[in-house]
Amino acid sequence: MSISYIPRVTQLDAAQLDKQLEELFKQQLFYATKYLEPGILQPLLPELELLIRTWIFKYSVYDKKSTFGQQMLSLGYKQDNFSRSKLWWYFGYTVVLKYIRERAIYSFTSNTRIQNIVHKMETFQLIGDILNFLRFIQSGKYPVLIDFILGLELFADKLTREDLTDFSWTRELLWHNFIELIGTAISILNIFGLRRKLSNVLKYVWWSDNVRTSIKSSSAIMTTNTLCACCDSHPVLPYIMGCSHVFCYYCLMANKTADPDFACPKCYYNGKEINKFVMV
Structure with a gap:
C-alpha cells in the first residue's frame, strides 16, 4: 500500500x-584519469x-521509473x-539540454551571440526553478521543475522518516534551499543597473527635496x-563626465564599466x- 503524503524534506533529500551521486561519478572519473x-x-x-548522466538515467528512471535518490x-x-x-521529454530536459549548454560554452566561448543565448536560457530556467520551489513549499508536490511540467507525481512504499519529529530541522533544510536559490538569482542581477533605476525613481519622490533634476549643470569647479x-x-585623479561634480578616476570608470548608463548620484546627469x- 502506497503512502499518499510524502514530507517535503524527503522529496528535497x-x-x-541525485546531485551528489552525479558528482560522485565525476570524482571517480577524474580520479581514474588523474595520471x-x-x-x-x-x-x-x-x-x-x-x-554519465545517460548511464544514470538508463538504470534509474528508464528501468525503474525512479531516480537513485x-x-x-x-x-x-x-x-x-x-x-x-514523458520519459523522453524527461531525458531531454535532464540530460540533453545540459549537454547542449555545456558544449556551447566549451565550443563557442568567443561567440557572444551564442553565449548570450545560453545565458538567457539559464536565466529562464533559474526563474522557473525559483517559482516552482515557492509553489512546492505551498503545495508539497513536484519538487523539481520537470516533474511539474510533465505532471509526474511521487509515491512512497513506506515512510523512511517515521520518527521524524524535529520540525525545526525540516524547516532549516527548506530555508537552506530557498536561500541558495535566492543567492544564485542575485548573482545574475546587474546590481549597478538596478541601483540606477531605483535612483531614477527616487528622484521623483516628493520627500526627496535634496535631489536636483537631471539636466546638465554648470561647469565643474x-x-x-x-x-x-x-x-x-x-x-x-579627478575626472568629470559633463555635470558640475568631480569624481575619482577609479570610481567613475568602475561604475561606467559595470553600467554604461551610470548617472551622477548627485544630479542624475x-x-x-x-x-x-x-x-583653469
Missing part, C-alpha cells in the same frame, strides 16, 4: 542525493558528463502517469572642499563623455 596528460580530457568533458528513500514516480513520451560624488572623499578634470 531525494533531489539532493593522464593535462588537457587530454578537457575538450571531451561535455561528452563524458553526457555519458528516490530509491534510497523508498520513493518513485507513479508509473500509470509516466508514459514513454574643484576646491579644497570638493569631494568625489561617489565615495565622498577627496578626488584621486548621464554623461557619455569622460574627461580628465583640468584646473
Whole structure:
C-alpha cells in the first residue's frame, strides 16, 4: 500500500542525493584519469558528463521509473502517469539540454551571440526553478521543475522518516534551499543597473527635496572642499563626465564599466563623455 503524503524534506533529500551521486561519478572519473596528460580530457568533458548522466538515467528512471535518490528513500514516480513520451521529454530536459549548454560554452566561448543565448536560457530556467520551489513549499508536490511540467507525481512504499519529529530541522533544510536559490538569482542581477533605476525613481519622490533634476549643470569647479560624488572623499585623479561634480578616476570608470548608463548620484546627469578634470 502506497503512502499518499510524502514530507517535503524527503522529496528535497531525494533531489539532493541525485546531485551528489552525479558528482560522485565525476570524482571517480577524474580520479581514474588523474595520471593522464593535462588537457587530454578537457575538450571531451561535455561528452563524458553526457555519458554519465545517460548511464544514470538508463538504470534509474528508464528501468525503474525512479531516480537513485528516490530509491534510497523508498520513493518513485507513479508509473500509470509516466508514459514513454514523458520519459523522453524527461531525458531531454535532464540530460540533453545540459549537454547542449555545456558544449556551447566549451565550443563557442568567443561567440557572444551564442553565449548570450545560453545565458538567457539559464536565466529562464533559474526563474522557473525559483517559482516552482515557492509553489512546492505551498503545495508539497513536484519538487523539481520537470516533474511539474510533465505532471509526474511521487509515491512512497513506506515512510523512511517515521520518527521524524524535529520540525525545526525540516524547516532549516527548506530555508537552506530557498536561500541558495535566492543567492544564485542575485548573482545574475546587474546590481549597478538596478541601483540606477531605483535612483531614477527616487528622484521623483516628493520627500526627496535634496535631489536636483537631471539636466546638465554648470561647469565643474574643484576646491579644497570638493569631494568625489561617489565615495565622498577627496578626488584621486579627478575626472568629470559633463555635470558640475568631480569624481575619482577609479570610481567613475568602475561604475561606467559595470553600467554604461551610470548617472551622477548627485544630479542624475548621464554623461557619455569622460574627461580628465583640468584646473583653469
